[in-house]
Amino acid sequence: MATFDEWLDAYDVAYHALPVRPGQQCPNCGHRTLRLVFTAPPGSGYGYASFWCDTCLEGIHLSRAPVPDGAEVQPLGLPAEERNRNIPNYRLVT
Numbered sequence: 001m002a003t004f005d006e007w008l009d010a011y012d013v014a015y016h017a018l019p020v021r022p023g024q025q026c027p028n029c030g031h032r033t034l035r036l037v038f039t040a041p042p043g044s045g046y047g048y049a050s051f052w053c054d055t056c057l058e059g060i061h062l063s064r065a066p067v068p069d070g071a072e073v074q075p076l077g078l079p080a081e082e083r084n085r086n087i088p089n090y091r092l093v094t
């Protein structure tokens with residue numbers, strides 16, 4: 001299993017690749033199915049970053065992350081049902 005630090009390194013790569021979707025391998029399972037979605041109040045520029053792998057459903061969650069231009073952002077306060085349509089209930093690496 002990948003450590004939090006390994007996920008953080010992958011996050012860094014994905015973050016700097018924006019607005020291109022993360023294309024590198026998942027630090028945990030090796031599939032190129034990483035996703036990075038921010039949850040933020042509209043126009044705030046800061047929010048929560050959800051970074052996970054659609055294949056093994058593991059990932060990390062970062063708070064107070066600066067939201068870069070072109071990032072995928074969903075508004076804060078969506079009902080859980082809608083939130084889960086964009087972000088699956090993945091296992092958090094801590």
Ligand SMILES: [Zn+2]
Nearest residue numbers: 026029053056
């Ligand atoms: Zn994976």
